[in-house]
Amino acid sequence: MSKFKKKKGGDLPAISTASLPDIVFMLLFFFMVATVMRDNSTMVENVLPNATEIEKLKKDRTMFIYAGKPSEQYKNLGTEGRIQINDAFVNLDAIQPAVFEYIATLPEELKDRVVVGLKVDENTNAGIVSDVKQELREANALKIMYVTGQKKEE
Amino acid sequence: MAKRAAPEVNAGSMADIAFLLLIFFLVTTTIEKDKGILRSLPPIDDSQTEPPIIKQKNLFTILVNRDDRLLVEEEEMDIKDLRQAAIEFLDNGGGVNPEGESCDYCRGKKDPESSDHPDKAIITLKHDRETTYGRYIEVQNELVAAYNFLREREAQRIFNRSFASMLEEKEKNQFNKDEKLNANIQRIKDMYPMKLSEAEPDKS
Numbered sequence: 001m002s003k004f005k006k007k008k009g010g011d012l013p014a015i016s017t018a019s020l021p022d023i024v025f026m027l028l029f030f031f032m033v034a035t036v037m038r039d040n041s042t043m044v045e046n047v048l049p050n051a052t053e054i055e056k057l058k059k060d061r062t063m064f065i066y067a068g069k070p071s072e073q074y075k076n077l078g079t080e081g082r083i084q085i086n087d088a089f090v091n092l093d094a095i096q097p098a099v100f101e102y103i104a105t106l107p108e109e110l111k112d113r114v115v116v117g118l119k120v121d122e123n124t125n126a127g128i129v130s131d132v133k134q135e136l137r138e139a140n141a142l143k144i145m146y147v148t149g150q151k152k153e154e
Numbered sequence: 155m156a157k158r159a160a161p162e163v164n165a166g167s168m169a170d171i172a173f174l175l176l177i178f179f180l181v182t183t184t185i186e187k188d189k190g191i192l193r194s195l196p197p198i199d200d201s202q203t204e205p206p207i208i209k210q211k212n213l214f215t216i217l218v219n220r221d222d223r224l225l226v227e228e229e230e231m232d233i234k235d236l237r238q239a240a241i242e243f244l245d246n247g248g249g250v251n252p253e254g255e256s257c258d259y260c261r262g263k264k265d266p267e268s269s270d271h272p273d274k275a276i277i278t279l280k281h282d283r284e285t286t287y288g289r290y291i292e293v294q295n296e297l298v299a300a301y302n303f304l305r306e307r308e309a310q311r312i313f314n315r316s317f318a319s320m321l322e323e324k325e326k327n328q329f330n331k332d333e334k335l336n337a338n339i340q341r342i343k344d345m346y347p348m349k350l351s352e353a354e355p356d357k358s
């Protein structure tokens with residue numbers, strides 16, 4: 001009996017924190033995998049409208065076109081709605097080449113299923129959207145998605 | 155028994171480093187949440203054929219003006235009434251389709267002044283160049299909701315399951331096609347084909 005007591009000694013052993021890093025690393029890996037770094041910054045104001053009847057976007061075959069008012073640091077371009085593709089403001093006639101260029105980068109089986117995601121600011125005039133749609137029709141990229149937020153049901 | 159075990163390497167600071175990284179990734183993470191309304195554009199048609207004549211009663215005309223107000227069938231309407239009005243129009247079934255069949259699944263009023271058959275019923279949407287995009291999306295959303303409501307109802311009636319779940323299952327097995335499911339989805343879609351035409355806004 002007394003033998004055991006002696007072995008234990010006086011103070012309590014500290015709780016081992018050796019497994020704490022394991023737990024933290026587990027979380028870390030999760031977030032590392034889930035993280036998507038923003039690959040292009042928007043140069044236009046981009047508050048998306050909300051809708052209820054929405055479907056998921058297929059990321060692997062989607063090309064994005066942004067439109068809206070130039071944001072704060074590009075104020076010198078005026079307040080008229082502008083189109084942005086990849087990291088630059090473009091004119092309407094640059095849409096078709098950009099679409100073909102994107103389609104060329106897709107794997108073979110997705111080439112004819114390309115979707116164009118329109119991220120348009122809710123305060124933009126709808127006229128610019130119909131111009132873009134007309135260009136897309138001419139480029140024969142007929143599937144479009146109006147990217148929206150999820151509206152809360154009342 | 156004074157002999158002690160070899161002291162462990164102090165791993166306490168490892169947690170600190172990991173936390174630092176963790177917090178960095180927590181802050182930079184944006185879980186992807188891109189969703190939206192999927193629509194197909196009509197292909198460009200440069201043939202010179204005469205467009206078919208469509209009876210006025212089979213057209214449901216929506217105009218959105220530059221002040222974001224709606225004119226539906228020549229009456230001003232609030233956005234919240236649009237869905238119901240579109241459902242009533244599509245589901246009217248007052249006549250026969252091009253094959254001469256009457257709509258036996260429609261539950262509308264069978265008003266002879268409204269659409270003949272969901273096959274023939276066309277919604278046209280025209281907006282002004284200065285309409286805001288937010289309002290345009292709201293209108294689109296209400297119209298898609300009207301179609302979804304009717305398709306959902308028929309899917310429940312015929313297959314006793316929701317149309318959304320059928321689409322989801324199709325999506326899940328997109329590389330090994332389930333012919334029966336696809337046929338069922340197509341059958342529902344054909345009952346209420348989405349005929350939504352958009353007119354070019356006037357150049358001003």
